[in-house]
Amino acid sequence: MSKNSKLSILTNGILKENPSLRLVLGTCPTLAVTTMAANGIGMGLAATFVLLCSNVAISALRKIIPDQVRIPCYITLIAGFVSVVQMIVKAYVPDLDKALGVYLPLIVVNCIILGRAEMFANKNTVIDSALDGIGMGLGFTLTLTIMGSIREILGSGTWMSGLGSLIPALGSDFAIRVIPESIDSFSLMTSAPGGFFMFGVMMAGATWLTSRPKKNKPAAAEEGGAE
Amino acid sequence: MMAVKLASIFFTMILVDNYVLVKFLGICPFLGVSKKLDSAVGMSLAVTFVMVLATAATWPIQMFLLTPEGSEGTSRDMGYLQTIVFILIIAILVQLLENFLKKFIPALYKSLGVYLPLITTNCTILGVTILNIDNGYDFIESVVCAAGAGLGFLLAMVLFSGVRRRVEEAVTPKCFEGLPITLVSAAITSLSFMGFGGIVESIFHV
16 A cells, blocks of 8 residues: 555656646746756656755755745755756757756746755655655656647658757767658747647646546556556 | 946847847747736736845845856855746745735735736746846846836736737637637737837947
């Protein structure tokens, strides 16, 4: 039972409490960096790292930090971890640093991080908070990647271009061409309105997935069991 | 010439590089507080005020304390502290402002009160202070840029609160109810701002 609840903390963030689609936290990076799938992965991983570290640190210090000044304390802790990420990204993946630009330091004010600190880490044990951080981070990364993929494929016809800067083995001009160059790409998708539109559609999709009529549930469980 | 440059920065920030609709900063208050016109205006005014103040405070600190001239590459270069220092300055400023308003202008405090603490975690403020440094603006340009960004935020909030009142009354598919349809209408609002591309260059010939 206890193992089960640990697992549910981990998987909670992926669909049921997906930070961007269900809790509507951290909308700014979700919209801004998802013009390319690889940027989404990079941003997601950076945020996951910060989320994991801050959740662990805040939960470990939850009995020491006085309640009245907790928000400034949290922000300082988070800003410290974000600076660490910034330095790592600048040193090892400078291309990603350029692509994410100002949104990398802005992880500090990403409401997912502070939100999870406030909602989860300051009430739960270190291990649970770490699992929650990983789960929420993965949910965030997954959303960003899916959204980035759709926008990139429709908007510029390629997929995962720029992944070479994350994984040097792939070479710097790695990209998978999905839509042939002879077809005009729908470039609106990579600009601002496309971001809003795609986010709205994905949020509707997540609402639909989680609020389907209950009678489908047993059937889905049976299918899962048969596999 | 100086005035032309300042004006072009100012109008670029309002129309072309609108922080909310083009650069995706401050989406949380944009979605959260734009339901009613008066709260939208209150929030935007508070944001504009803090933005200008924060820029005026962070620019000298970055230029004279963190990365003073000629410190690049030496041990006096403390650029890596930028994120921590800026967020702390913003948090302190917001707190100071809250205390100040409470004591001296209680009427304004009452109308802005609820929004003030929220501003600390508003990414437009940290965003504009960092972008000013990244763009290499001087002090006056930075302050003008911050004022433009704040007014752009106000414009987007006011326009969108009007759009939103109509959307709330419309009948939408069940899974689109609430935020999803709001985001789709934000897409259309943002589309209208794309029409401003190039307008500043052709007016000011820069």
